[in-house]
Amino acid sequence: MPINSLKFLVESIFDRINPLPPYSLELTYDTVHISEVFKDITKIFIGGINQKYGENGTIDIRDLTDKKMNNIKEYMYSIGITYTINFIDLQRFNELQKKTIFEKNHLSDYHFNIHISPNTIIIINFDYYIKPTVWNRIL
Numbered sequence: 001m002p003i004n005s006l007k008f009l010v011e012s013i014f015d016r017i018n019p020l021p022p023y024s025l026e027l028t029y030d031t032v033h034i035s036e037v038f039k040d041i042t043k044i045f046i047g048g049i050n051q052k053y054g055e056n057g058t059i060d061i062r063d064l065t066d067k068k069m070n071n072i073k074e075y076m077y078s079i080g081i082t083y084t085i086n087f088i089d090l091q092r093f094n095e096l097q098k099k100t101i102f103e104k105n106h107l108s109d110y111h112f113n114i115h116i117s118p119n120t121i122i123i124i125n126f127d128y129y130i131k132p133t134v135w136n137r138i139l
Contacts, residue, residue, distance in 0.1 A: 006040060010047035013075050020078035022131055027079055038110040041081055041126050045112075048072055061116060082129040085122060093121045 012025060029037060050059055052075075053068055073082060088096070093113075104110055112124040 006043050010044055010051060013078055014048040014051045019074040022077040022129055023080045024078045034107055038107060042112050048075055077129050080129050081126055083124055083126045085124050088121055088123060090119045
């Protein structure tokens with residue numbers, strides 16, 4: 001996706017007081033590999049955090065509370081995307097790297113890694129948001 005389109009999309013998603021409902025905005029691609037979709041979603045995610053909580057184009061990761069990150073997740077739902085965040089140590093990260101899937105066909109096969117200290121890594125996985133099913137009793 002061209003950079004201007006991504007910037008416009010980030011503004012469309014995050015330049016609101018409240019997030020839009022899930023799947024309000026649509027990401028569409030013409031025959032593009034899932035790795036490109038992952039890269040764009042990562043850019044949208046970072047751009048959204050920066051727009052909501054950044055200062056002068058930078059983000060201080062120490063300022064990102066659970067509440068702020070859950071808020072970002074609500075905004076990401078508007079394009080049908082969710083994510084999980086895991087904090088792991090370097091030893092576990094190295095173990096996971098050995099088990100990495102070589103053929104990546106799904107969005108959830110990709111990881112966005114942030115090394116926040118010599119021994120701590122944040123792993124972010126994106127996936128498609130599935131709206132929770134509400135069970136309506138028949139009787």
